[in-house]
Amino acid sequence: MHRMTVLLGHGSGGKLSAELMRDVFLPAFSNPILGRLEDQAIVEVNGTRLAFTTDTFVVKPLFFRGGDIGSLAVHGTINDLAMGGARPLFLSTAFVLEEGLEIDTLRRIAQSLAAAATSAGVTIVTGDTKVVEKGSGDQLFINTTGIGLAPEGLNLSAGHARPGDAVILSGPIGDHGIAILSQREGLEFECPISSDSAPLHTLVEAMLAISSEIRCLRDPTRGGVSSTLNEIAAQSRVSIQIEEKAIPVREEVRGACELLGLDPLYVANEGKLVAIAAPSAADTIVAAMRAHPLGREARVIGRVNDGHPGLVTLRTVFGSTRIVDMLAGDQLPRIC
Amino acid sequence: MHRMTVLLGHGSGGKLSAELMRDVFLPAFSNPILGRLEDQAIVEVNGTRLAFTTDTFVVKPLFFRGGDIGSLAVHGTINDLAMGGARPLFLSTAFVLEEGLEIDTLRRIAQSLAAAATSAGVTIVTGDTKVVEKGSGDQLFINTTGIGLAPEGLNLSAGHARPGDAVILSGPIGDHGIAILSQREGLEFECPISSDSAPLHTLVEAMLAISSEIRCLRDPTRGGVSSTLNEIAAQSRVSIQIEEKAIPVREEVRGACELLGLDPLYVANEGKLVAIAAPSAADTIVAAMRAHPLGREARVIGRVNDGHPGLVTLRTVFGSTRIVDMLAGDQLPRIC
Numbered sequence: 001m002h003r004m005t006v007l008l009g010h011g012s013g014g015k016l017s018a019e020l021m022r023d024v025f026l027p028a029f030s031n032p033i034l035g036r037l038e039d040q041a042i043v044e045v046n047g048t049r050l051a052f053t054t055d056t057f058v059v060k061p062l063f064f065r066g067g068d069i070g071s072l073a074v075h076g077t078i079n080d081l082a083m084g085g086a087r088p089l090f091l092s093t094a095f096v097l098e099e100g101l102e103i104d105t106l107r108r109i110a111q112s113l114a115a116a117a118t119s120a121g122v123t124i125v126t127g128d129t130k131v132v133e134k135g136s137g138d139q140l141f142i143n144t145t146g147i148g149l150a151p152e153g154l155n156l157s158a159g160h161a162r163p164g165d166a167v168i169l170s171g172p173i174g175d176h177g178i179a180i181l182s183q184r185e186g187l188e189f190e191c192p193i194s195s196d197s198a199p200l201h202t203l204v205e206a207m208l209a210i211s212s213e214i215r216c217l218r219d220p221t222r223g224g225v226s227s228t229l230n231e232i233a234a235q236s237r238v239s240i241q242i243e244e245k246a247i248p249v250r251e252e253v254r255g256a257c258e259l260l261g262l263d264p265l266y267v268a269n270e271g272k273l274v275a276i277a278a279p280s281a282a283d284t285i286v287a288a289m290r291a292h293p294l295g296r297e298a299r300v301i302g303r304v305n306d307g308h309p310g311l312v313t314l315r316t317v318f319g320s321t322r323i324v325d326m327l328a329g330d331q332l333p334r335i336c
Numbered sequence: 337m338h339r340m341t342v343l344l345g346h347g348s349g350g351k352l353s354a355e356l357m358r359d360v361f362l363p364a365f366s367n368p369i370l371g372r373l374e375d376q377a378i379v380e381v382n383g384t385r386l387a388f389t390t391d392t393f394v395v396k397p398l399f400f401r402g403g404d405i406g407s408l409a410v411h412g413t414i415n416d417l418a419m420g421g422a423r424p425l426f427l428s429t430a431f432v433l434e435e436g437l438e439i440d441t442l443r444r445i446a447q448s449l450a451a452a453a454t455s456a457g458v459t460i461v462t463g464d465t466k467v468v469e470k471g472s473g474d475q476l477f478i479n480t481t482g483i484g485l486a487p488e489g490l491n492l493s494a495g496h497a498r499p500g501d502a503v504i505l506s507g508p509i510g511d512h513g514i515a516i517l518s519q520r521e522g523l524e525f526e527c528p529i530s531s532d533s534a535p536l537h538t539l540v541e542a543m544l545a546i547s548s549e550i551r552c553l554r555d556p557t558r559g560g561v562s563s564t565l566n567e568i569a570a571q572s573r574v575s576i577q578i579e580e581k582a583i584p585v586r587e588e589v590r591g592a593c594e595l596l597g598l599d600p601l602y603v604a605n606e607g608k609l610v611a612i613a614a615p616s617a618a619d620t621i622v623a624a625m626r627a628h629p630l631g632r633e634a635r636v637i638g639r640v641n642d643g644h645p646g647l648v649t650l651r652t653v654f655g656s657t658r659i660v661d662m663l664a665g666d667q668l669p670r671i672c
Contacts, residue, residue, distance in 0.1 A: 006437040011467030020465060024439065028446035029429075029453075033461040041461035043426050045485055046384040054428035054481055058466045090379050092390035093365075094479050096432070101342040103360065110364035117365075125369040125377035129356060130394045130477075131347030132670060138472035143430050145390055145481035149381055334468060 011334075013222025013268075014327025037235065038157060039218065040084040042150050051086030051148035053077060058141050060334040062109065065179050066194030067270075069142055070113030075197045075270055076221070076336060077144040078120055082201035083217040083273065085156050085208055086148030091117060093144050094128040098137035106140065113142070120199040122146070154208070160215035161236035166282035167302040168275040170203065170295045171196070172248040173225055177267035177332050178256045187259070191252045198271030203294045210288040213281035218274045221336055223327040226265040228274050229302075229312045230326045236276075237309035242302030242324070244316045265314070266327050268335045276304065347670075349558025349604075350663025373571065374493060375416040375554065378486050387422030387484035389413060394477050396670040398445065401515050402530030403606075405478055406449030411533045411606055412557070412672060413480040414456055418537035419553040419609065421492050421544055422484030427453060429480050430464040434473035442476065449478070456535040458482070490544070496551035497572035501640040502618035504611040506539065506625055507532070507633040508584040509561055513603035513668050514592045523595070527588045534607030539630045546624040549617035554610045557672055559663040562601040564610050565638075565648045566662045573645035578638030578660070580652045601650070602663050604671045612640065 009016040026035065033041050040053035057073045067075075074091065081088040093113065097106065117124050175196040182193060200219065207214060216236075220228040225247075233240045249257075249264045257264050271294060277285050282300050289295030312324040345352040362371065369377050376389035393409040403411075410427065417424040429449065433442065453460050511532040518529060536555065543550060552572075556564040561583075569576045585593075585600045593600050607630060613621050618636050625631030648660040 004439055006433045006435055006439065006442065006467055008435050008467050008469065010433065011465060017465065024443050024446055025463060025465070028443070028450040029460045029463070031459055031461070033459065034463070041426070041428075043461055043483070045381075045386065045425060045483065048382040048384045050381065050386075050483070052426060052428060052483060053462055054430045054479065055464045056430040056432055056466050056479060058432060058468050058472075089381060090377070090388060092377075092388060092481050094390045094392040094481075096392055096394060096477055097342045097346065099342055099344050103340055103342065106342065107360050107364070110360055114364040123367055123369065124365045125367070125379055126389050127361065127365070127370070128391045129347060129353065129361070130392050130670075131342055131344050132394050132474060132477075133344065135471065136394075136474035138468060141432055141466075141468075141477070143390065143392060143479040143481070145428050145430075145479070147379070147381065147386070147388060147483065334466075 008333045009329050012327055014227050038084060039080040042084060049150040049152060051081045051084040051150045053080035054145040055080060056141055056143040057336055058334050059336050061183060062139060064183050064195055065192055067197040068109060068112050070109040071116040072197050072270060072336060073142040073144040074113055074116035074120060075199045077146040078122060078199040078201055079219045081146050081148035082204040083219055084150055085154045086150040088122045088146055088148045088201050090125045090147045091122050091144050092126045093124055093142060096137055096141040097129065097131045098139050099131055099134045101139050156217050158216050158218060158232045159235040161232050161238050161276045161304045163238055163304055163306040164279050165215060165276050165304040166279050166300045167240060167242060168277060168282060168286060168298060169301045170273045170289055171297040172250050173269055173272060174249055174253040174257060174264035174267035176270040177335050178253050180335050181332060182256055189252050189256065193252050193256065196269055196271035198294055200273055200294060203289065203292045206288050206292050207285055211281045211285050213278035214275055216276040220269050220272060220274055222268050224266040224268055225274060226324045227326050232276060233312050234310040239305045239308040239311040240302055241305055241313045241315060244314055246299060246301040248297050265324060268332065344669045345665050348663055350563050374420060376420040378420060385486040385488060387417045387420040387486045389416035390481040391416060392477055392479040393672055394670050395672050397519060398475055400519050400531055401528055403533040404445055404448050406445040407452040408533050408606060408672060409478040409480040410449055410452035410456060411535045413482040414458060414535040414537055415555045417482050417484035418540040419555055420486055421490045422486040424458045424482055424484045424537050426461045426483045427458050427480050428462045429460055429478060432473055432477040433465065433467045434475050435467055435470045437475050492552050494552050494554060494568045495571040497568050497574050497612045497640045499574055499640055499642040500615050501551060501612050502615050502636045503576060503578060503638040504613060504618060504622060504634060505637045506609045506631045508586050509605055509608060510585060510589040510593060510600035510603035512606040513671050514589045516671050517668060518592055525588050525592065529588050529592065532605055532607035534630055536609055536630060539625065539628045542624050542628050543621055547617045547621050549614035550611055552612040556605050556608060556610055558604050560602040560604055561610060562660045563662050568612060569648050570646040575641045575644040575647040576638055577641055577649045577651060580650055582635060582637040584633050601660060604668060
C-alpha cells in the first residue's frame with residue numbers, strides 16, 4: 001500500500017477500506033471463511049450452521065433523530081446477521097468509555113441498546129467495559145458481535161448474482177447519513193430527516209419464506225448503495241445497471257444532498273437492504289416486502305448484466321448513462 | 337450511583353467496575369445468562385452448547401516485552417472461553433483506528449494477531465474496521481469476540497466454590513502488569529520482565545481431562561488475583577484464605593512492585609488461572625498442570641472456608657492475617 005498512515009477514508013466503506021482489507025488484513029488473516037468477504041461469517045459447530053458478525057460503532061453525535069449509538073449498535077449487527085439469512089439470537093456488547101463521560105449518558109445509551117435488543121428478540125448475553133483517559137477516545141464506542149442461526153442449505157453471497165437477475169431495493173435511501181450529517185452540521189430542514197435505523201431480520205424472513213430465488217442480500221450502510229452494488233458486481237463478475245427514476249429518495253434527503261453536494265447513492269442507510277434475485281421471482285419478492293412495514297416502498301431498481309465485470313452504471317432520468325464507482329474518499333466519517 | 341462521570345477506575349476490574357455493572361449495565365440488560373457474571377456466556381443453539389465472550393483491548397503501549405495488542409487480543413478472548421471449559425473455535429476482530437496511525441504498525445499488529453490465532457488453533461472468520469479523527473482515539477483499539485464449544489454437562493462457575501475446596505494457582509503472578517507498567521514508566525531492570533500473555537485452553541483441557549472435581553476457573557487479569565478471589569468468595573457466599581508463602585512471585589516482579597508501591601495480588605496477569613477444586617482432587621489437578629508448559633509452577637495457594645461470605649484473607653509469611661479487598665481505585669489503567 002502506497003499510503004503510509006491511516007486516513008479517515010480507510011473507514012468509509014469505499015475504495016480505501018477495500019484497499020486496507022486487501023493489503024493488510026486479508027494477507028494476515030487469510031482463510032476461506034474470511035475470504036468470502038460477506039457481512040457475516042457462516043461457521044459450522046457440531047453440525048449447526050451459525051452466522052457470526054462483528055461491528056464497532058463510533059457514530060458522532062451519540063444521539064440523533066431516529067436513534068442513538070445504542071439502538072444503532074443493535075440494528076447494525078442484527079442486519080449483518082440477517083443479510084446472511086440468519087435468525088439473530090445473541091449479542092455481545094463491549095464499551096470503550098472515555099474518562100469524564102456522564103454516567104447518565106451511558107445509562108441512557110445502555111437502556112436504549114437494551115430496548116432495541118428486546119424489541120428485536122435478541123438477548124445480550126456477555127459484555128466488556130474499558131475506560132481510556134480523557135483525550136484518548138471520544139465519549140464512547142460500542143462493539144456488538146452477534147450470533148445467529150443460519151438455515152440449512154441457504155447460501156446467500158455477493159458472488160451469486162447472475163446476468164438477468166433483478167436488483168431490488170427495500171425503500172428510500174440516504175436517510176441515516178443525512179440525519180447524522182445535518183445534525184452534525186447544525187442544518188435545519190422544514191421536515192427534519194430521521195435515521196432509518198431498524199432491524200431488518202423479520203423483513204428478510206418474509207422474503208426467504210416466499211422465495212428460494214434470492215441470491216444475495218446486503219444492507220447498504222457505509223459507502224451507500226453504490227458501494228454495495230460495486231461489491232456485488234465485482235464479486236459476481238457481472239455488471240449492474242440501475243435506473244435513477246426507480247430509486248426512491250425522500251424529497252428532504254434529495255434537497256439536503258443538493259445543499260451538501262452529496263450523491264444519495266453514496267450516503268449510508270441503516271434500515272434498508274438490496275436484494276439480488278432471479279428475474280422470475282422479483283415481483284413475488286417485492287410484493288412480500290411491501291406487505292412488511294420496513295419494505296413498503298420496495299421495488300426493482302435495476303438489472304444484472306453480462307460483460308464488463310465489476311461495472312455499475314446508472315441510467316439517469318434524462319436517459320444518459322454514467323458509471324457509479326465505489327466511494328473514493330471520506331465523504332461522511334463516523335456515520336456508524 | 338453517586339459518581340456522575342466515568343473515572344479511569346471504572347475500567348480497573350475492581351470495585352468501580354463492579355459498581356458500573358451493578359448500577360448501569362445489569363439493570364438495563366438484565367437476563368439470566370448475563371446475570372451469571374462469568375467471563376463467558378454459555379448459550380444453546382440447536383442443542384449445541386456454545387461459549388461466547390467479548391473483550392476490547394486498549395493496552396498502552398501497543399508493543400510490549402512478551403507480546404503486543406494483537407497477540408494479547410487473541411490470548412485474552414481464548415482464555416475467557418477456556419475459563420468456561422470451552423474449546424475456542426472462532427474469533428471476530430474489530431479495529432478502531434486513529435487517523436494518522438502508521439500502516440506498518442497496523443500491519444505488524446495484524447500479523448501478530450494472526451500468528452497468535454494460528455498457533456492457538458482458532459480461526460479469525462469475520463471483522464470490522466472503523467477510523468476516528470486524530471485525537472478521538474489512541475492509535476488503535478481491538479475488540480475480539482470468540483465462540484467456543486462447551487462440553488455437555490460441564491458447569492464451571494464462580495458461584496460453585498464450597499467450604500473445604502482448594503484454591504489452585506497456575507504460576508507466578510504480576511508479570512503482565514509489571515511488564516506493561518515498567519515499559520510505560522521507562523523503568524529498567526537487570527532481568528527485564530516479560531508479559532505472561534499466553535493461551536490457556538490446552539492447560540484447561542489437560543485439567544478437565546484428569547478431574548471432574550473442578551468447580552470454577554478464572555483468569556486473574558484486571559484487578560489481579562485479589563479481585564478474582566473476591567468475586568468467587570462473593571458469588572459462592574464463602575470465605576477464602578490464601579497463604580502468602582504459597583503464592584509464587586518472581587523476584588524481579590516483587591522488586592518492581594516494591595519500587596512502584598504495588599501489591600502483586602492486584603497486578604494483572606494474562607497467562608495464569610485460578611482454579612477452585614474439591615480438596616481430594618487438588619493434588620491430581622496440580623500434577624496435571626505441572627506437566628503442561630504453562631502450569632509448571634502450579635500449586636495450592638489456599639482454601640475455601642465456611643462463614644464470612646465474601647471475605648478473602650491472606651496469612652502473611654509472618655503468621656498474621658489481613659483482609660485482601662477488591663481493587664478500589666485505578667491502580668493500572670489500560671493494562672489490557
